[in-house]
Amino acid sequence: MSFWNQTLEIARVDLRVERRLGDTLRIVLPFAVVALMVFPLSLGIELATISRIGPAVFWALGILFGMQVALRQSAADTQERRDLHALLGVDPAARFVGRVLSGGVLMLAFLVVLFIAMVLIYGPTLPSGYWPTVLLGTVLFSIGLTELGTLAGEITAGLRNRTALASLIVAPLALPLVIGASQSLEALSRGTGILPWVLLMLATDLALAVIGVGMARPLEEATR
Amino acid sequence: MTRIRVLFSVAAAAMTVGLWFALTAPPDSLQGEYSRIINVHVPSLWLAFLAFGVTALGSIMWLWKKKQRWDRLASASAEIGVLFTGIGLFTGMVWGHAVWGRAWDWGDPRLTSTAVMFFVYLGYIALRNAVDDPVVKARRSAILGVVAVVQVPLVYFSVNLFRTLHQTQSIRPDGSTMPAEMLIAMLVNVVAFTILYVALMAARTDVARLEEANRETELLAGDAVKPPKLSEVGDV
Numbered sequence: 001m002s003f004w005n006q007t008l009e010i011a012r013v014d015l016r017v018e019r020r021l022g023d024t025l026r027i028v029l030p031f032a033v034v035a036l037m038v039f040p041l042s043l044g045i046e047l048a049t050i051s052r053i054g055p056a057v058f059w060a061l062g063i064l065f066g067m068q069v070a071l072r073q074s075a076a077d078t079q080e081r082r083d084l085h086a087l088l089g090v091d092p093a094a095r096f097v098g099r100v101l102s103g104g105v106l107m108l109a110f111l112v113v114l115f116i117a118m119v120l121i122y123g124p125t126l127p128s129g130y131w132p133t134v135l136l137g138t139v140l141f142s143i144g145l146t147e148l149g150t151l152a153g154e155i156t157a158g159l160r161n162r163t164a165l166a167s168l169i170v171a172p173l174a175l176p177l178v179i180g181a182s183q184s185l186e187a188l189s190r191g192t193g194i195l196p197w198v199l200l201m202l203a204t205d206l207a208l209a210v211i212g213v214g215m216a217r218p219l220e221e222a223t224r
Numbered sequence: 225m226t227r228i229r230v231l232f233s234v235a236a237a238a239m240t241v242g243l244w245f246a247l248t249a250p251p252d253s254l255q256g257e258y259s260r261i262i263n264v265h266v267p268s269l270w271l272a273f274l275a276f277g278v279t280a281l282g283s284i285m286w287l288w289k290k291k292q293r294w295d296r297l298a299s300a301s302a303e304i305g306v307l308f309t310g311i312g313l314f315t316g317m318v319w320g321h322a323v324w325g326r327a328w329d330w331g332d333p334r335l336t337s338t339a340v341m342f343f344v345y346l347g348y349i350a351l352r353n354a355v356d357d358p359v360v361k362a363r364r365s366a367i368l369g370v371v372a373v374v375q376v377p378l379v380y381f382s383v384n385l386f387r388t389l390h391q392t393q394s395i396r397p398d399g400s401t402m403p404a405e406m407l408i409a410m411l412v413n414v415v416a417f418t419i420l421y422v423a424l425m426a427a428r429t430d431v432a433r434l435e436e437a438n439r440e441t442e443l444l445a446g447d448a449v450k451p452p453k454l455s456e457v458g459d460v
Contacts, residue, residue, distance in 0.1 A: 151371055155364045159354045168347040169368065172340040176378055207374050215367050218287055 010098025054122030070149020242416035275305030283369030
């Protein structure tokens with residue numbers, strides 16, 4: 001089986017498990033939308049303020065709940081499953097890329113729905129060219145956060161305080177992604193170029209991909 | 225132990241010289257006496273960058289050679305790096321309060337990204353504390369040590385990348401923007417802090433070595449060295 005076939009198979013199985021368990025769409029997403037509604041309730045009826053902070057709240061919730069998507073229970077392999085993959089000769093790098101692929105798809109779906117909810121609830125003023133920039137930012141943000149989540153999930157696999165520890169690792173390291181995503185929208189509103197922010201996210205994604213693939217074997221051994 | 229005592233003596237002497245330079249250098253014409261904080265702030269953050277770089281190096285070397293001494297080097301350096309990042313953040317906030325009028329300014333990406341770096345390495349230490357097995361601990365923290373260093377350049381170049389209140393680098397390839405006396409005082413302190421780092425590293429890696437030896441002794445001796453449970457002793 002080629003590398004890419006292994007990758008796609010891992011991603012396919014992951015998505016099938018997620019479809020059965022429904023961690024992302026049935027639990028994390030509704031919780032994130034509720035959190036989206038908490039901010040206007042705590043601010044009071046200040047429509048101008050609510051409209052202005054909408055995109056910022058979206059990225060803040062994107063990272064907080066995105067971590068839950070990346071560290072979802074369905075993405076946590078049991079030791080038996082890891083051993084089975086090793087015995088079948090699955091390339092650890094293919095396992096990492098497959099994980100990122102499936103997690104990225106889920107993350108993207110989650111963020112798109114959350115963004116639509118934010119637009120409906122907060123009613124932000126969106127300048128022209130906003131949607132393609134949001135989509136590009138969301139894709140790059142999803143890839144990077146999933147890469148980080150996959151790395152942190154593997155590093156903390158099997159530990160008693162896994163969720164809190166992995167979040168502590170992911171949240172600060174995701175800073176370049178949050179800055180890139182939020183500043184690209186700010187730049188669009190100001191009428192300045194978005195290229196530096198897109199490049200920042202792209203560079204972060206690439207660096208994490210190189211580290212993830214390069215570290216795939218030690219990551220696989222990390223839980224033994 | 226003699227080696228560590230000598231290192232700490234040299235560090236104490238160097239820090240004394242650094243303090244003398246810091247107190248005798250002329251103050252900045254605008255910031256006055258507050259500008260002397262630079263002699264602690266810059267060396268602390270220089271050490272933080274150095275320490276996290278050494279952590280990354282130790283992590284890579286552990287993944288390559290699988291020798292426990294590289295793990296000791298990486299973990300000791302991370303702990304010292306966190307300590308000096310904390311000092312750098314605190315002195316930066318004191319300086320900011322005096323010069324900008326507030327301790328924390330969101331218009332300063334260097335401050336924010338340094339705080340983030342601080343938390344990344346707190347996560348590194350938390351990960352190490354969560355794992356008992358020394359090899360598993362070394363492997364997991366080595367991977368994180370490599371991942372974590374990716375954001376260090378972002379912290380360093382944040383003053384160039386973003387619009388910020390924070391000044392850009394004072395020492396550049398084309399020269400320095402600081403007066404000579406202030407620059408010399410700061411560089412003397414950078415050297416003094418670096419010697420202190422070496423002394424702290426030597427002490428911390430020695431402690432780590434003793435901890436490992438102690439753990440091995442416990443493993444070899446097993447229950448023989450453990451106190452009996454109260455239920456086994458009965459009423460006393």
